[in-house]
Amino acid sequence: MRAQDAATILARGHAYIDTLASPSMQGRGPVAGGDSIAADYIAAQFARIGIHPVKETYFEPFEFRVNTFPDSIKVALDGVRLRPGIDLLVDPASGSSRGTFDLVHLTREDLLTPERRAMTMGVVTGRAIALDLPPTRDRDTLGLYESWLKDLAYSGPVLRRSNGKLTWSVAQDALPNAVLEVRDSVWNDTARTVTLDVRNALLVHHARNVLGRVKGRNSRKVIVLTAHYDHLGRMGPDVLFPGANDNASGVSMLLNLAEHFRAHPARYDLIFIAFAGEEAGLLGSEWCAVDRPFDLASIRLLINMDLMGTGDDGIMVVNAKDQHEVYDQLVAINETTHRLAAVKARGPACNSDHCPFVKRGVPGIFIYTLGGITAYHDVYDRPETLPLTDYADLYFTLVDLIDAIK
Template identity: 35%
Template sequence: MKKILFIILISIIFCNISAQDISYARSIISELSSQKFHGRGYKDGGIDSAACFIENQFKEIGLKPIEKTFFQEFNFPTNIFHHIKLAFDEKLLEPAIDYLPNIHSCNVSDDFLTIKIDEKIRNNPKKLNKLIPKIKGKVLFLNRFETKDKTALNWYDNVAISNPYNAAGIIVLDSSFTYNIAEYYPQFTHFLIQLAPKSFPEKNVKKVHCEIKKDYVKNFPAKNIVSYLQGQEYSDSFIVITAHYDHLGKLENNIFPGANDNASGIAMMLDLAKNIKQQNFRPRYSLVFIALTGEEVGLFGSKYFVDNPIIDLKKIKFLINLDMVGTGSSGISVVNATIFKEQFNKLKQINDDNNFITNISQRGAACNSDHCPFFEKGVPSFFIYTTGKEFNEYHNTKDKADSIPLTAYEGLFNLIKLFIYSF
């Protein structure tokens, strides 16, 4: 009987599925990744402007706050770069384009002589031991890109982070080029910089000029944005949709737009809220939509929410976390699929019946996005992200709204919508 009712319900919902308008999602992604939000980081008010924008979207959709305000305010520690400059032999390099500073770097303003360790030196103990006493106080170039050997890569990483030879600064030449602002280590006594492959020097650099001015802010003010839509039957039991809205900010005048990561997830969350609010028949369970912050620096927003919940976590029927849903040529991946097999099988069956997504891959538990703190508190949850090689920009300045393909966006939207209604 329950299955028959669900089939009837799906038929009713399908009458309105065509009303889903991808132009709304694109407008949200375009707005959040625009220059005026400064990369949704912790400098120049970008993150606060983004929070107010999302709050206004919740209001326009017609959602309600759970408490007196949509904002759940808290603090977390973070580093903020105020100024950065790097030059090789008087040639000025462009931050975020040519190089990326490590968030744990020390403040500095000086000129330095240089020294280099490549694979020829690293693999020759005699040469390496002869070189080591000369490193102190200089800028050390590490040619990490020259090897794929795991042991060698770990050696380069250990030298870059622990700085055992007391270099004034370390510049890593590597094949990857992605920015990260997560807090993993204590503040360094050296500066650490990653160089873009296209900016590798053609000849040995004799002198490096480096300026870094940053602050470690122990209590940066932040806010999650939480809204509520009452369910058809259960007002105090919830399906929760989460997505983080913070990103990497900017270095000097170069912003990290964060269109896929994670303006796309926020767009889908808002799109679902808008669409379901317009339906004549709501889901049985109430819906809670949470725009989380502090994800990029260490899942701080989701950690704070589960430690200070404004709804009973035990009454969350299921949680869906959306992070990077702007591709999809090869389908989607579902983290926690092997943990919550019944819910995954239901999700997959809905897709099999409707051919929304080309492929649904199942993954086990992984603490790689904002579902994790909820999951660790016993909340059944999925983290869903799209997969595909049609757009590979990640944590760089090219993750732009006009480039994001949204290949599987409509299919994923409809899949999640029917999954919500299936409870």
């Protein structure tokens, strides 16, 4: 019986993820109406399952500024075209540049001292800059690199050599010229020209959180389950970021749990929230915590789910130290069931949508899965390759946890 349940849960999970990460959802970002299509889809699922709106409708609207790239990105080094998404990404804060530019190659030594930097800046105007900085993990050095990059982007387009995999994100502002990150494997130290066709558009984007409530046996308190549904969208019409693991997987878990608790009421009411605007900086959850569509003081526990698609190495519980009773409960459940490879603990971290609530004193944890594929914020985070290794096991563990909370 259990085995069959697991198969059903997994099949539903796959179906939700396939839909949310399909090209028709446009990467659930601010371009091509992607996140709005996803919001409508999630609300339709809430209605089908029988979840009620928290207020008059399922939607909680808000707005934010976002930098977007509506057109195809075209980049060629010495006339040789690079493949956007694979060989290069535009910096999320990139501006627009069009034309063929002579390249000047700069290294750390050209910028390190204020004197050298002033001299360098004096002669680069009108050219494109190829910037090759040594890899570092040091935060101060990274901050310094960022400030150099910004300064240079005021004088002309910048190509930066990437030191690892290409990882995209979202920016709310834009620099005056194009800034590109170019993969190591196609970087050319002796390239003389770069041809660019990069256009950005800063938008005020209208987004919507999607909220629903399922009655429990007692409405004195609520347990809030959250997962952001937005992702990075598209970088021009040809480059799609499907966001299967981040975070179609979490939304699918949210919908699976909603269906369960609609049929089997929990001790307390459950509020399900699919957030928008996470990738631009936890904006949907921040807005929800400010807007307060329900009483934050009634929250017994908030469980945020992001990156639910692997689990080969178990799960991580963020904020486990502050919420040690909940963490101990999870560990105890797993000691009985042995479903998960490991239940690991981390201290507080403002790395997903639990954060705006935890900052305001709401008891909350954030769970993500560990191990498996490393595709993240890139074109390879696709449903076909997402393993969902421990998806059903995690689902049953969460059902047990929610049932155990007093």
